[in-house]
Amino acid sequence: MGVQQRVGLNVRRFRKERGLSQEGLAFECGIHRTYISGVERGIRNPTVVILEEIAMALKVPTWRLLEDLPDKSKG
Amino acid sequence: MGVQQRVGLNVRRFRKERGLSQEGLAFECGIHRTYISGVERGIRNPTVVILEEIAMALKVPTWRLLEDLPDKSKG
């Protein structure tokens, strides 16, 4: 599990918690929807500035996007 | 206080806690020393992959590099 995948999973989770579509989130943080898509799929390697933009739109602290998942495939 | 400054301060703090020089840290994470310098000064906008590289060399969770400072200019 790379850091990009972790970020992607977190973005997707927080986005769904807020009931937003990728397009809605893209609009709120001023980033293209296909880029959001790439981040969520873990194929993009965003900078900390982009991370902060997304986190602000998601209304979560930036560092939460890097957090490890709490109970996904836990052992 | 931008996210880059926050990252820079955290990197510097954890590096000093580990008693490493910038060159030492640069060697341990395989990143150029001048780049580490730029990150610490907050003039660079590193990617999450770079963040993870630095965090691993610092032996701290990646998200800690984005954490807000505990008692610096606290109100």
Added chain:
DNA sequence: GTGTGACTGCTAGTCCGTG
């Protein structure tokens, strides 16, 4: 509403040298 490959402009990241 989302996934994906390709594309261009710009910056992330490297390397050399100075104080």
Added chain:
DNA sequence: ACACGGACTAGCAGTCACA
């Protein structure tokens, strides 16, 4: 051991057409 600048290469930011 660190700050800072210039030049360079690899890769990211930002966008589109198509499925």
